[in-house]
Structure formats: C-alpha cells, structure tokens
Amino acid sequence: MNGTLNRHNCVYWAPENPHVHVEKEVNLPGLSVWYGLSLRGLIGPFFFEGTVTGHVYLDMLCTSILPAIHTLFGNDRFHFQQDGASPHFHLEMRAYLIENLPGQWIGRRGAVEFPPHSPDLTLLDFYLWGT
Numbered sequence: 001m002n003g004t005l006n007r008h009n010c011v012y013w014a015p016e017n018p019h020v021h022v023e024k025e026v027n028l029p030g031l032s033v034w035y036g037l038s039l040r041g042l043i044g045p046f047f048f049e050g051t052v053t054g055h056v057y058l059d060m061l062c063t064s065i066l067p068a069i070h071t072l073f074g075n076d077r078f079h080f081q082q083d084g085a086s087p088h089f090h091l092e093m094r095a096y097l098i099e100n101l102p103g104q105w106i107g108r109r110g111a112v113e114f115p116p117h118s119p120d121l122t123l124l125d126f127y128l129w130g131t
Helices: 054-073 090-101 123-128
Strands: 031-038 041-049 105-107
Touching: 031 054, 041 054, 054 090, 090 105
Parallel strands: none
Antiparallel strands: 031 041
8 A cells, every 4th residue: 555565474485594674664544355265266355454353353353354255255164263363263253253154263262273373274374475
C-alpha cells in the first residue's frame, strides 16, 4: 500500500551471520489477507483493513470464511487449522470454535494443539505467498 514490505515472515538463511539490517517503518496503513489451503483448493482471499483483533477475526470467520469452507466441503468433515496468533486465541473465538467445530479445529488450546514453530504445518508461509 505504501511501497514498504512487512518482513515479519522473511527468514534469511546463510552459512554464517549475514548481519542483515532492515529498517522498519511504524504506524503505516496496512491490509491483512487471509487465505485457506486444502486438498480441494484455495479458500479466499479475504481482506482485513486495519488491525485484526479477536472480534474482527471472529466476525470474518462467521460471515465469510466458514461459509466458504462449507461451500467447498459441503457436508464432508474437515479440520480447521490456525496458528497461535492473538486473534486466533481470543476467548470468544475459541468458544465459537468449541461450539461450532467440536473436535475439528487445530490451534492454540484447540481440540488438537498447534505445535509451535512447526514449518511442516505452515504451508501458506512456504508455498502460497511466494507463488
């Protein structure tokens, strides 16, 4: 939006310390994008303007994300996975998932605990954003 790149998920691999220094701008307008990836295809994109809070994420989940998942999967069983980000861990968010997807969600304090720092489970970071 403003010509800068959020390097939060950028990782620099080198045989020795490359001493990478990245200047960081603060308080810039932003846009967050949510995508889902499944065997049946991509779900999304869904766009969040501004800060993504637990309430904002729950609203998007109820009105857009889960209806899109149900359209893709119909009555078939699926598992919904999210990492340990603060909006995903919000109390109302977890209560909603416990009630509406019992035993079908993977996340922080979920039916299946999300393993922290697991690159095997973050396909969107390693596949989609680069593509």
